[in-house]
Amino acid sequence: MVSEGVLLGMGNPLLDISAVVDDGFLHKYDIKLNNAILAEDKHLPMYDEMAKNYSVDYIAGGATQNSIRVAQWMLQIPGATTFIGCVGKDKFGEEMKKNAKLAGVNVHYYEDENAGTGTCAVCVVGGERSLIANLSAANCYKSDHLKQPENWALVEKAKYFYIAGFFLTVSPESIQLVAEHAAANNKMFMMNLSAPFICEFFKDAQEKVLPYMDIVFGNETEARTFSKVHGWETDDVEEIALKISQWSKASGTYKRITVITQGPDPVVVAEDGKVKKFPVILLPKEKLVDTNGAGDAFVGGFLSQLVKEKPIEDCVKAGCYASNVIIQRPGCSYPAKPDFE
Template sequence: MCVQVDGVNVSYLENDDFKTGMSAVCVHKLKLSQAAELSGVNNFHHDQLAKTGGQEIINTGLFFYSTGFHFTVSPTTVMTLVNRAKKNNKVFLINLSSVAKTLGKVLDWSEDSQEITLKTAQLEKASGSHCNSAGFPYGADTAVAVHQGKVNTFDVLKRAASPIVDMSGAGGASLMASPLAYLRICCFSSA
């Protein structure tokens, strides 16, 4: 796998009884909505961690990253990784597919994107010497990230809508790639 060249270890569940899943995207003018049926994810089980290479990845990992799917499908798996990161002062990262402004309303924080991102980064954490960082994209609006209590904004380059191809199916992972690379290089190089 090409990511292993860069030191990324992944462990996928492969099961001949279940298809990976499928997704559909509805597009109306410039609005997009995605629906997904994720058979592979829905059949993930904590035992997967004990299979070939799983324990080695857990024991040697510097960072642990999980998408939000595992929180509903296998919370035991998530907590195993969280506890391992906590015990060994490693970084645990999550990607939740959440609209920040909705999160701000639900938690009665604010509708201001910078304030929501700052409050997310200030949430209590288990332990460790690493600070909480948070980031939210806001579509075509300015993206906001907080690291070490500092609010950073990133303007989105304006492009004509016609040549844009939305690759929404990999949205969560692709949106996390740049922030993860930045954190690894700039913030946790001694991890």
């Protein structure tokens, strides 16, 4: 049986402001499709502009929180998952808390008095998405919150940990605490490459924690950027996945597994010096609503079977199922019950 609090996620909780926009809007704010960036000053007016000129959905988001919500949905066991991050003391923060509780996730937010809850503009054109995150309060998470006895108790209770690479920009110290705890207690610690800019500009922070990662997730663009940054001189996703899986490890309990998604192309899994490929569920173009949350949902589905100690094949299958459901709906949302066998 899956125990309460078995899976813990830590990351940047963001309220997604999602809308189908047009090419002119992308051009105006210098936005590339299929990308994820942090908002600069030039992007700040776009949040209001989206709300004013487009039909907007508000959805509790942020990469790690999405994955944890999807894992919770797949498991259907209230309180099986926990999420930690920082929100502001405002209506968006309250909205997020309400959303997460409804989803069955046990959230322990640190509430910042001075910054507003973080938001993420999700600009959708032709089903493809681009993310511009204004971290705001999410950027204010402190490891002191994690060290509080009631929060550290959640870390001790969990057996699996998942953190998106985006959190490296916020609290590498918190990541290190959890990573070292996992290694010392034979628990499983997992991270995501998350975005090309993380591999490029947070290379040192990423490298410091890489030895602790038992599973590394990412997509083909992130994998190629990782390869370039490390001077590997290969664009071959299978080769890169293998190389990442063979990076030195802090604990010998688990051999590292690298899992790279490639949109409609097969998922690449590198483990034990070998690569396996798993086909995804192909979706007719007219059924694609938006790709926002597809990668997060894949991870959530994957984790839902991992905590049940299912084989990797089943984890990948569940990941493909979850992402297939999510891309047929706006944002990272899903029906009441999963239909996964």
